[in-house]
Amino acid sequence: MSKNSKLIRPISTSSSIEVRYAETDQMGVVHHANYPIYFEQARVDWLRVMGMHYQEMEDKGIFLPLSKLTIDYKKPARFGNILSVKTILNILPSASIIFDYEIRNQNDEVLTLGQTVLVFVDQKTKRPMRCPQSIMDLILKAIPTD
Amino acid sequence: MSKNSKLIRPISTSSSIEVRYAETDQMGVVHHANYPIYFEQARVDWLRVMGMHYQEMEDKGIFLPLSKLTIDYKKPARFGNILSVKTILNILPSASIIFDYEIRNQNDEVLTLGQTVLVFVDQKTKRPMRCPQSIMDLILKAIPTD
Amino acid sequence: MSKNSKLIRPISTSSSIEVRYAETDQMGVVHHANYPIYFEQARVDWLRVMGMHYQEMEDKGIFLPLSKLTIDYKKPARFGNILSVKTILNILPSASIIFDYEIRNQNDEVLTLGQTVLVFVDQKTKRPMRCPQSIMDLILKAIPTD
Amino acid sequence: MSKNSKLIRPISTSSSIEVRYAETDQMGVVHHANYPIYFEQARVDWLRVMGMHYQEMEDKGIFLPLSKLTIDYKKPARFGNILSVKTILNILPSASIIFDYEIRNQNDEVLTLGQTVLVFVDQKTKRPMRCPQSIMDLILKAIPTD
Numbered sequence: 001m002s003k004n005s006k007l008i009r010p011i012s013t014s015s016s017i018e019v020r021y022a023e024t025d026q027m028g029v030v031h032h033a034n035y036p037i038y039f040e041q042a043r044v045d046w047l048r049v050m051g052m053h054y055q056e057m058e059d060k061g062i063f064l065p066l067s068k069l070t071i072d073y074k075k076p077a078r079f080g081n082i083l084s085v086k087t088i089l090n091i092l093p094s095a096s097i098i099f100d101y102e103i104r105n106q107n108d109e110v111l112t113l114g115q116t117v118l119v120f121v122d123q124k125t126k127r128p129m130r131c132p133q134s135i136m137d138l139i140l141k142a143i144p145t146d
Numbered sequence: 147m148s149k150n151s152k153l154i155r156p157i158s159t160s161s162s163i164e165v166r167y168a169e170t171d172q173m174g175v176v177h178h179a180n181y182p183i184y185f186e187q188a189r190v191d192w193l194r195v196m197g198m199h200y201q202e203m204e205d206k207g208i209f210l211p212l213s214k215l216t217i218d219y220k221k222p223a224r225f226g227n228i229l230s231v232k233t234i235l236n237i238l239p240s241a242s243i244i245f246d247y248e249i250r251n252q253n254d255e256v257l258t259l260g261q262t263v264l265v266f267v268d269q270k271t272k273r274p275m276r277c278p279q280s281i282m283d284l285i286l287k288a289i290p291t292d
Numbered sequence: 293m294s295k296n297s298k299l300i301r302p303i304s305t306s307s308s309i310e311v312r313y314a315e316t317d318q319m320g321v322v323h324h325a326n327y328p329i330y331f332e333q334a335r336v337d338w339l340r341v342m343g344m345h346y347q348e349m350e351d352k353g354i355f356l357p358l359s360k361l362t363i364d365y366k367k368p369a370r371f372g373n374i375l376s377v378k379t380i381l382n383i384l385p386s387a388s389i390i391f392d393y394e395i396r397n398q399n400d401e402v403l404t405l406g407q408t409v410l411v412f413v414d415q416k417t418k419r420p421m422r423c424p425q426s427i428m429d430l431i432l433k434a435i436p437t438d
Numbered sequence: 439m440s441k442n443s444k445l446i447r448p449i450s451t452s453s454s455i456e457v458r459y460a461e462t463d464q465m466g467v468v469h470h471a472n473y474p475i476y477f478e479q480a481r482v483d484w485l486r487v488m489g490m491h492y493q494e495m496e497d498k499g500i501f502l503p504l505s506k507l508t509i510d511y512k513k514p515a516r517f518g519n520i521l522s523v524k525t526i527l528n529i530l531p532s533a534s535i536i537f538d539y540e541i542r543n544q545n546d547e548v549l550t551l552g553q554t555v556l557v558f559v560d561q562k563t564k565r566p567m568r569c570p571q572s573i574m575d576l577i578l579k580a581i582p583t584d
Contacts, residue, residue, distance in 0.1 A: 021336065021346065022179055022329045024172035026225060026496075031168050032504040033478075036471040037314045044313065054313065055372040058464075065514070066470040071507040079172060080347040167482065167492065168475045172350075178358040179328040183460045186325075190459065200459065201518040204318075212324040215363040222357070226493040314469050318462035318517060325460055371464060 006092040009144045013049045015042040015085045019077055029076035036069060039101050039114055042085040046099070050138040061123045062132060067096060068117035075111045082106055092139065093131040095119060152238040155290045159195045161188040161231045165223055175222035182215060185247050185260055188231035192245070196284040207269045208278060213242060214263035221257045228252055238285065239277040241265060298384040301436045305341045307334040307377045311369055321368035328361060331393050331406055334377035338391070342430040353415045354424060359388060360409035367403045374398055384431065385423040387412060444530040447582045451487045453480040453523045457515055467514035474507060477539050477552055480523040484537070488576040499561045500570060505534060506555035513549045520544055530577065531569040533558060 017038050025031040044054045057064065077083055086102040096119045103112040122129045163184050171177040190200045203210065223229055232248040242265045249258040268275045309330050317323040336346045349356065369375055378394040388411045395404040414421045455476050463469040482492045495502065515521055524540040534557045541550040560567045 018333075020329060020333050021171060022177050022332060025167060026170040026172065026174045027501055027503060028172045029503070032507065033168055033471055033474040036474070037312060040314060040471075041310075041312050053372055063465055065465060065467075066509075066511050068511065069470065069507070069509040071504075073504050073506065076503070080345055164479075166475060166479050168478060173355055173357060175357070178361065179325055179332075182325040182328070183458060186460060187456075187458050199518055209319055211319060211321070211368070212363075212365050214365065215324065215361070217358075217361040219358050219360065226491055313463060314471055316464035317459060318464065318466045320464045323460050 005094075007090060008092055010088050010090050011046075011050075011139065011142050011144070012086055012088040013042070013046045015045040015087065017041060017083045017085055019079050019081045019083065021079055024079050027076075029078055030081075032071070032073060035071055035073075035103070035112055035114060036066075036116075038083065038085055038103065039087075039099070039116055042087040042101060043099055043116070046087040046089070050135075050142050052135065052138060057132075057135070058123075060132070060134075062129070063121040063123055064097070064118045065121060066116055067119045068115075070115045072113040073111075074113065075105075075109060077103070077105065077111050083111070089139070093120075093136065095128050095130055097131060151240075153236060154238055155292075156234050156236050157192075157196075157285065157288050157290065158232055158234040159188070159192045161191040161233065163187060163229045163231055165225050165227045165229065167225055170225050173222075175224055176227075178217070178219060181217055181219075181249070181258055181260060182212075182262075184229065184231055184249065185233075185245070185262055188233040188247060189245055189262070192233040192235070196281075196288050198281065198284060203278075203281070204269075206278070206280075208275070209267040209269055210243070210264045211267060212262055213265045214261075216261045218259040219257075220259065221251075221255060223249070223251065223257050229257070235285070239266075239282065241274050241276055243277060297386075299382060300384055301438075302380050302382050303338075303342075303431065303434050303436065304378055304380040305334070305338045307337040307379065309333060309375045309377055311371050311373045311375065313371055316371050319368075321370055322373075324363070324365060327363055327365075327395070327404055327406060328358075328408075330375065330377055330395065331379075331391070331408055334379045334393060335391055335408070338379040338381070342427075342434050344427065344430060349424075349427070350415075352424070352426075354421070355413040355415055356389070356410045357413060358408055359411045360407075362407045364405040365403075366405065367397075367401060369395070369397065369403050375403070381431065385412075385428065387420050387422055389423060443532075445528060446530055448526050448528050449484075449488075449577065449580050449582065450524055450526040451480070451484045453483040453525065455479060455521045455523055457517050457519045457521065459517055462517050465514075467516055468519075470509070470511060473509055473511075473541070473550055473552060474504075474554075476521065476523055476541065477525075477537070477554055480525040480539060481537055481554070484525040484527070488573075488580050490573065490576060495570075495573070496561075498570070498572075500567070501559040501561055502535070502556045503559060504554055505557045506553075508553045510551040511549075512551065513543075513547060515541070515543065515549050521549070527577070531558075531574065533566050533568055535569060 023034045088100040101114040234246040247260040380392040393406040461472045526538040539552040
């Protein structure tokens with residue numbers, strides 16, 4: 001976190017994801033490569049709750065690729081589990097936007113923690129750009145005030 | 147197969163694909179949704195043997211999406227298996243191109259049979275088109291003459 | 293369909309599946325290998341509506357692997373689409389169980405048709421077996437009576 | 439890294455992985471969730487070079503699930519790229535084994551860096567265990583001596 005990072009009161013949303021059979025592996029649990037996909041689905045939900053569909057952002061000429069990913073696998077998820085994925089924004093975005101994730105099962109056990117750093121990229125120039133004002137406005141409006 | 151279909155002496159290539167751990171499921175075998183991906187990889191190899199990379203075709207403004215898929219699962223593939231995927235063209239392409247596939251394991255047992263029908267699509271108009279002459283020429287040149 | 297197949301009044305359920313970003317490919321549409329996974333998720337829902345979770349069946353010593361898959365791709369699905377997947381049983385299961393699928397988008401356009409043939413397998417002996425009576429009972433109870 | 443970690447001269451192997459069409463997304467590049475699968479494939483190669491197939495280890499009653507994953511995405515990989523994945527062991531394993539990864543394209547540009555922490559688990563007890571002596575012996579034998 002750079003010294004210019006602006007901590008905010010966390011903006012969090014919750015997504016429900018049911019584990020698919022295809023996501024298991026021969027260990028009998030969810031294969032570890034599925035978690036970034038769960039995070040992504042939860043992040044799309046987060047942005048929708050803010051008031052924008054992710055596709056809308058791409059249609060405006062902005063890509064939002066991953067720059068960094070960290071996952072801490074605590075307990076395995078299993079086929080049939082209905083996972084609760086919490087997506088949290090703790091810092092105002094700048095050229096990048098950082099999300100934290102917590103995945104819990106139906107017994108409220110924490111299975112997985114994660115963090116993604118995504119960067120705003122101009123589709124035409126392929127260059128990084130600052131967080132568009134339209135998204136910043138949605139975020140500022142969504143910061144819990146109390 | 148329409149009455150205009152022109153049967154040719156089969157043009158076939160062989161691809162070697164090692165099963166990935168991530169491709170297994172909790173039954174302890176390769177999940178069935180991976181086979182279309184194996185077919186695709188083998189089809190890309192087939193086209194490369196003809197003399198063209200699949201990406202080159204897209205760069206020329208042609209998409210080749212699937213129209214039909216059939217798979218006959220005979221025996222399961224397992225992690226660590228090195229699969230041999232045979233890709234066969236039996237009919238000259240027209241607006242579509244039909245490939246047959248045979249997947250065998252190291253013991254030469256047939257595990258899977260499949261067929262894909264793909265259609266040539268103009269990227270700009272999004273309309274179906276006939277097989278481009280450049281591809282037809284590569285195919286005609288590759289027909290075994292004995 | 294063998295001559296012993298018993299046609300029934302169709303038992304159908306409907307599942308809602310939102311397309312994930314990870315499921316798209318560089319053609320800008322859902323990659324064709326994701327449809328068997330959508331079918332599977334819908335099939336799990338179907339069985340749950342009948343009164344049994346798929347995992348419960350495995351816990352009783354029964355596997356239900358795919359034997360045949362056919363997909364007819366009519367129109368592409370796209371990121372953000374909320375798909376409606378209809379799962380239909382038209383024939384009483386015997387040693388196998390056959391499901392038909394229809395995928396529609398929010399405009400009620402048919403995007404994809406599919407069929408899967410699955411076989412009941414005894415986990416211990418690895419041999420095919422007849423549809424367990426417990427599942428047959430659930431199905432018989434679910435046949436619409438008008 | 440704990441104070442008991444024993445740094446060794448790095449043991450590294452190199453794997454060649456060709457990007458599959460199915461691995462791309464609508465940004466036109468490899469979707470970020472495929473990289474843990476590339477790492478896994480490279481790790482299986484690493485172990486094979488040491489003299490053991492990963493499946494053999496599972497057959498001996500040991501699972502090796504992921505505990506931590508970090509990925510630094512520097513440049514995108516694209517369909518058709520033939521990636522070179524370097525897998526490096528820098529520290530003697532104890533209850534866990536840590537691998538570092540470097541993915542480069544054909545122009546020798548670094549695309550991705552990664553690290554995985556895996557833990558040895560006894561299949562029967564589901565408890566963590568120390569690195570089996572048979573694997574430790576293979577590693578000790580493979581440390582470059584010069």
